[in-house]
Amino acid sequence: MTALREVAVVGAGAAGLHAAEALRRAGYDGRLTLIGAEDEPPYDRPPLSKHLLDGQWQPDRLALRSPDALAELRLDLRLGVPAERLDRQARTVHLADGHQVRCQAVVLATGVRPRRLPGAEAPLPGAHVLRTLADALALREELRPGTRLLVAGGGLLGAEAAATAVGLGAEVVWLVSAAAPLAAVLGAETAALLTGLHREHGVRIHRGTAAAVVRRRGRAAGVRLADGSELAADAVLMAIGSEPATEWLAGSGVPLDAGGGVACDAHCAAGPGVWAAGDAASWPDPRTGRRRRLEQRTNATEQALHAARNLLAGPDGARQAYAPVPYLWTDQYGLRIQAFGSPGTADRFELVDGSPADHRFAAACLHRGRVTGAVGIACARALRQLRAQVAAHAPWPPADPVTRQTADHAPARLS
Amino acid sequence: MLVQIDQEKCCGAGHCVLAAPDVFDQRDEDGIVVLLDARPPAELHQAVQDAAAVCPAAAIQLDQAPDRA
Numbered sequence: 049m050t051a052l053r054e055v056a057v058v059g060a061g062a063a064g065l066h067a068a069e070a071l072r073r074a075g076y077d078g079r080l081t082l083i084g085a086e087d088e089p090p091y092d093r094p095p096l097s098k099h100l101l102d103g104q105w106q107p108d109r110l111a112l113r114s115p116d117a118l119a120e121l122r123l124d125l126r127l128g129v130p131a132e133r134l135d136r137q138a139r140t141v142h143l144a145d146g147h148q149v150r151c152q153a154v155v156l157a158t159g160v161r162p163r164r165l166p167g168a169e170a171p172l173p174g175a176h177v178l179r180t181l182a183d184a185l186a187l188r189e190e191l192r193p194g195t196r197l198l199v200a201g202g203g204l205l206g207a208e209a210a211a212t213a214v215g216l217g218a219e220v221v222w223l224v225s226a227a228a229p230l231a232a233v234l235g236a237e238t239a240a241l242l243t244g245l246h247r248e249h250g251v252r253i254h255r256g257t258a259a260a261v262v263r264r265r266g267r268a269a270g271v272r273l274a275d276g277s278e279l280a281a282d283a284v285l286m287a288i289g290s291e292p293a294t295e296w297l298a299g300s301g302v303p304l305d306a307g308g309g310v311a312c313d314a315h316c317a318a319g320p321g322v323w324a325a326g327d328a329a330s331w332p333d334p335r336t337g338r339r340r341r342l343e344q345r346t347n348a349t350e351q352a353l354h355a356a357r358n359l360l361a362g363p364d365g366a367r368q369a370y371a372p373v374p375y376l377w378t379d380q381y382g383l384r385i386q387a388f389g390s391p392g393t394a395d396r397f398e399l400v401d402g403s404p405a406d407h408r409f410a411a412a413c414l415h416r417g418r419v420t421g422a423v424g425i426a427c428a429r430a431l432r433q434l435r436a437q438v439a440a441h442a443p444w445p446p447a448d449p450v451t452r453q454t455a456d457h458a459p460a461r462l463s
Numbered sequence: 464m465l466v467q468i469d470q471e472k473c474c475g476a477g478h479c480v481l482a483a484p485d486v487f488d489q490r491d492e493d494g495i496v497v498l499l500d501a502r503p504p505a506e507l508h509q510a511v512q513d514a515a516a517v518c519p520a521a522a523i524q525l526d527q528a529p530d531r532a
């Protein structure tokens with residue numbers, strides 16, 4: 049480690065911050081440059097569709113670290129300036145402001161950027177995406193009682209935004225293409241519970257595929273669907289997925305996967321001296337052998353810690369394979385849904401506590417007889433106990449019924 | 464070491480409980496963090512630092528100043 053004196057982290061979101069922090073905690077004492085395209089110091093995105101959008105929180109609550117804690121990391125912090133090019137041979141990151149940052153190792157943590165619909169590829173009043181603080185503040189500005197908001201996209205982001213908007217009195221149409229929105233993420237049972245809640249709260253769920261944003265007098269005025277029909281609205285939120293922000297790596301020799309994510313090996317490395325973490329990074333999941341990229345908040349943290357640890361382990365050091373137990377949560381209508389693993393790909397749903405009808409349950413999600421996911425609401429303990437089964441892809445039913453366990457069998461250290 | 468938690472920021476991931484079960488617990492209703500020991504003994508400091516580092520919501524603040532007995 050003595051030879052390592054210059055490390056750069058590109059992307060100052062959750063993954064970038066945690067990578068930088070983990071390097072310092074592990075004793076790395078050399079120059080540490082954190083480069084971020086946004087003006088704000090690292091902030092948290094999940095509240096953007098929740099308490100920032102509903103106005104309960106102001107932007108300063110989103111800061112991931114206090115100014116003091118950031119200062120302690122002794123960063124060369126370059127905010128508001130994107131990295132434009134990586135020269136792997138010269139080990140240099142070229143910034144948009146013309147500066148160059150030399151580094152022996154670089155951590156790529158540039159996240160993703162939202163897809164946009166035809167007709168609104170360029171900024172257009174009334175056509176929104178929701179990824180940054182600026183995006184959320186712009187959307188919040190439009191949401192008044194009676195605003196007709198069209199949310200395009202049947203994923204978690206669209207669901208949360210629809211729930212928040214309807215809570216603010218907006219008239220919300222949620223345009224989804226799947227017959228059962230959210231089922232691919234949370235499983236059919238939980239998805240059915242949530243879509244039921246959306247309807248109860250007055251969200252109109254419309255099945256169809258958005259083909260383009262309709263403009264009228266220089267503003268978004270709804271969407272045109274693939275079948276040619278139109279849905280009118282005062283504002284449109286495009287929540288139709290995202291793409292890794294990796295175009296700046298073109299020609300750098302850093303391997304990208306088919307979806308544009310940084311194609312890491314099992315150790316979060318993407319070639320000599322190059323590491324990646326967070327929404328932008330894919331890696332071969334040792335449990336399934338399949339390449340995977342997660343857009344989940346806790347993954348950003350865990351993968352960044354992992355990348356930092358392996359970076360410092362050096363070429364001969366003991367690198368560890370990244371084998372997380374994915375975790376995600378979503379807040380809708382006052383309920384917090386929590387999930388481990390992949391409940392969306394399960395073929396069986398085994399309740400271990402409560403019931404969905406009561407809005408309080410924990411369930412093991414099985415795929416071919418093994419626990420590959422767990423999902424629940426308001427049953428934190430029972431759900432956490434299922435985590436060990438998910439980690440082990442344990443057969444069901446367990447020899448030692450989880451519901452009777454009193455202590456956690458989870459490892460003391462994560463990942 | 465003084466541990467402080469922000470229950471409003473907590474997202475209920477439970478990572479802190481996995482890292483330092485003697486210091487953190489979760490409310491069953493919503494998974495929100497419960498602080499069991501605001502001044503954990505020295506042998507738990509490493510685990511508590513791990514917990515603060517992995518917290519996805521930055522809901523755990525540590526004052527690392529040595530305890531005045």
Ligand SMILES: Cc1cc2nc3c(=O)[nH]c(=O)nc-3n(C[C@H](O)[C@H](O)[C@H](O)COP(=O)(O)OP(=O)(O)OC[C@H]3O[C@@H](n4cnc5c(N)ncnc54)[C@H](O)[C@@H]3O)c2cc1C
Pocket residue numbers: 058059060061062063064083084085086092093094095096097129130131132157158159160178179180205293296325326327328342343344345346348375376377378379
């Ligand atoms: C509205 C919203 C709600 C969410 N809610 C949840 C939730 O409830 N639960 C959950 O598990 N997950 C949630 N997520 C996902 C979670 O926020 C992400 O997984 C997490 O933020 C990923 O962190 P990251 O650091 O990889 O990427 P980001 O947070 O996107 O950070 C990447 C940073 O890199 C910057 N960047 C990009 N290109 C460059 C460049 N060339 N040079 C320099 N900087 C660059 C970007 O501007 C950005 O600041 C939500 C996301 C959003 C947008």
